[in-house]
Amino acid sequence: xxxxxxxxxxxxxxxxxxxxxxxxxxxxxxxxxxxxxxxxxxxxxxxxxxxxxxxxxxxxxxxxxxxxxxxxxxxxxxxx
Numbered sequence: 001x002x003x004x005x006x007x008x009x010x011x012x013x014x015x016x017x018x019x020x021x022x023x024x025x026x027x028x029x030x031x032x033x034x035x036x037x038x039x040x041x042x043x044x045x046x047x048x049x050x051x052x053x054x055x056x057x058x059x060x061x062x063x064x065x066x067x068x069x070x071x072x073x074x075x076x077x078x079x080x
Contacts, residue, residue, distance in 0.1 A: 001046045003058045004077040008039035
């Protein structure tokens with residue numbers, strides 16, 4: 001089973017990389033961009049075949065290591 005974890009900063013948390021990207025896009029004449037939020041994607045190959053168990057396992061990974069849950073949100077997408 002494959003898992004894709006998308007991690008983004010929570011709303012209200014300052015995103016300096018997003019601001020830098022926003023300014024760079026404006027400087028490159030890409031107008032109309034109001035706000036940029038930057039995040040990361042982590043892809044995992046799992047030995048687990050049961051979807052519920054895999055999701056529980058990936059949630060534990062996020063809570064313990066992959067995401068800083070104080071300032072970041074995460075979303076998990078599983079595929080066979």
